[in-house]
Amino acid sequence: MLEPVMFTGGLYKHDLVVELVEDLGGYVLQKNVTQSEVILLILIPSEDKPVLEALIKELRGELVRAPLAGTEVAVVTPTLAIHHLPHTACDIAEYLRRHGSKTNMMGLARGVGREIAQINEYETALINEHDAAVFIFGNFRECIRRKESLYRNITVPVVVTGGPEIDKSELPYAFEYVSSIGRVAHRARKATEIGTLDSIIESVGRALDKTRADITKDPLTTSPPRVMDAVREQVPDVEYSYSPLPIALNLGGVRVKLPYERYKDAVKAVTFDEGVTLGEIATIRPSRMKDYILVRILPASETGYIF
Amino acid sequence: MDPMEVFKIVVTGQEDFGTKKYRELIMDILQDLGLIRSIGRLYVYMDIMDPVFAIYGLLRTGIPPLTVKDVGDVLKTEGGYQVKINDEEHMSDLLKVLWGRFGRERVEQPARDIVIIASDTDPSALTVADLETEFLQDLTDGLVRVAPEGFRNRRNEMSKESFFFIAAEETLTPELIAKTKEKIREMQNA
Numbered sequence: 001m002l003e004p005v006m007f008t009g010g011l012y013k014h015d016l017v018v019e020l021v022e023d024l025g026g027y028v029l030q031k032n033v034t035q036s037e038v039i040l041l042i043l044i045p046s047e048d049k050p051v052l053e054a055l056i057k058e059l060r061g062e063l064v065r066a067p068l069a070g071t072e073v074a075v076v077t078p079t080l081a082i083h084h085l086p087h088t089a090c091d092i093a094e095y096l097r098r099h100g101s102k103t104n105m106m107g108l109a110r111g112v113g114r115e116i117a118q119i120n121e122y123e124t125a126l127i128n129e130h131d132a133a134v135f136i137f138g139n140f141r142e143c144i145r146r147k148e149s150l151y152r153n154i155t156v157p158v159v160v161t162g163g164p165e166i167d168k169s170e171l172p173y174a175f176e177y178v179s180s181i182g183r184v185a186h187r188a189r190k191a192t193e194i195g196t197l198d199s200i201i202e203s204v205g206r207a208l209d210k211t212r213a214d215i216t217k218d219p220l221t222t223s224p225p226r227v228m229d230a231v232r233e234q235v236p237d238v239e240y241s242y243s244p245l246p247i248a249l250n251l252g253g254v255r256v257k258l259p260y261e262r263y264k265d266a267v268k269a270v271t272f273d274e275g276v277t278l279g280e281i282a283t284i285r286p287s288r289m290k291d292y293i294l295v296r297i298l299p300a301s302e303t304g305y306i307f
Numbered sequence: 308m309d310p311m312e313v314f315k316i317v318v319t320g321q322e323d324f325g326t327k328k329y330r331e332l333i334m335d336i337l338q339d340l341g342l343i344r345s346i347g348r349l350y351v352y353m354d355i356m357d358p359v360f361a362i363y364g365l366l367r368t369g370i371p372p373l374t375v376k377d378v379g380d381v382l383k384t385e386g387g388y389q390v391k392i393n394d395e396e397h398m399s400d401l402l403k404v405l406w407g408r409f410g411r412e413r414v415e416q417p418a419r420d421i422v423i424i425a426s427d428t429d430p431s432a433l434t435v436a437d438l439e440t441e442f443l444q445d446l447t448d449g450l451v452r453v454a455p456e457g458f459r460n461r462r463n464e465m466s467k468e469s470f471f472f473i474a475a476e477e478t479l480t481p482e483l484i485a486k487t488k489e490k491i492r493e494m495q496n497a
Binding site (some may be wrong): 078 | 323328
């Protein structure tokens with residue numbers, strides 16, 4: 001089984017880590033270089049973890065488990081106005097990133113108010129491209145209850161956050177509800193506030209585990225990191241994409257950050273060692289995010305094989 | 308301890324948590340904008356079911372207008388007056404006022420913090436900025452930030468002594484305004 005981990009250390013000799021991961025059959029999901037430091041998000045076979053740990057100890061680096069690595073989470077606020085940003089939304093997004101997830105922040109166009117809050121088809125479809133969503137609401141019980149219409153049609157698990165204690169049974173469409181983090185005008189710094197952020201991470205982790213469990217019932221034809229590796233190798237233009245993460249991983253596929261019209265055929269033609277092309281084992285369609293390419297790997301029940 | 312003499316907040320329904328948090332939120336926002344010392348009493352009324360948000364405050368005694376002698380030392384010199392600036396924040400306002408009063412050719416600025424005026428008239432009492440207007444603008448900004456974002460229909464009644472701000476999702480009818488004012492009056496008399 002592949003285990004998600006995060007390496008933090010000096011830039012010097014970090015190539016050794018990358019090489020070792022590749023030799024062991026793991027994947028480097030993301031590489032962030034900040035001046036003389038580098039952060040690598042890695043998937044590594046769990047039985048080989050001690051080998052990697054030994055090398056990292058030698059390099060004086062740090063290796064921690066990143067339970068959310070390889071997933072994309074949407075952090076949704078009713079709007080992008082000063083009432084909701086920056087404090088709560090940025091704190092949650094940053095905390096999710098530190099645990100390895102790729103986090104996108106979204107403000108709805110008309111998500112405000114108790115009676116007038118609404119979400120449109122485009123916003124719903126965009127959130128559905130993620131693996132999980134966190135909806136950030138305010139301090140009033142009645143408003144949180146009424147805003148259920150915003151996430152009723154979302155198919156990915158939705159973690160709702162808000163101020164007051166509300167019984168989960170009152171919010172049937174939410175995957176989980178995390179209290180004590182409503183609208184605040186300061187950054188989270190007290191131990192209790194950090195504890196609430198931890199419980200959001202746990203909740204998102206459970207939501208992703210549920211999706212993973214659903215996938216194992218009908219496994220994907222191949223794993224998303226393998227598709228990522230093949231696309232990176234065979235569509236070299238992806239390295240010239242300006243995005244910090246040119247290929248974003250999801251639990252059910254990848255998002256290639258290249259223009260759909262120009263590159264869809266190149267992505268479809270990506271061939272694996274087994275002789276099949278990506279077009280045969282996945283649906284390739286335009287993403288709702290800019291004009292990117294969304295790759296969704298088909299399950300074994302549709303293709304008839306796993307590799 | 309509250310820096311205000313009175314700070315009451317009433318929210319209808321079972322919203323104890325929201326009431327407590329809104330109190331902290333209002334304090335945080337007013338403190339961030341540096342408004343809290345100018346407000347003496349504050350009454351906040353929210354009806355979640357209607358829904359309506361209202362805030363009524365009494366202001367501390369008015370802020371006097373800023374004059375030339377408040378921003379610098381005025382000295383009589385040969386052939387005119389010299390102003391040595393202590394507070395650069397209002398420099399542009401000061402120059403604008405002096406140009407308007409004496410004309411550009413009579414106002415000279417040989418150094419960053421020195422202004423020389425070629426005139427026999429003492430400029431000490433000239434008004435540089437109306438701080439009260441600035442304060443009321445900041446206060447309006449603060450109230451818009453405090454009110455829930457979805458409450459887009461707003462009404463703001465401001466005077467030199469007090470302000471009354473009401474915001475709602477639905478159209479603000481005279482009946483709703485009167486009813487809310489009555490609720491705030493009850494809070495004052497309680």
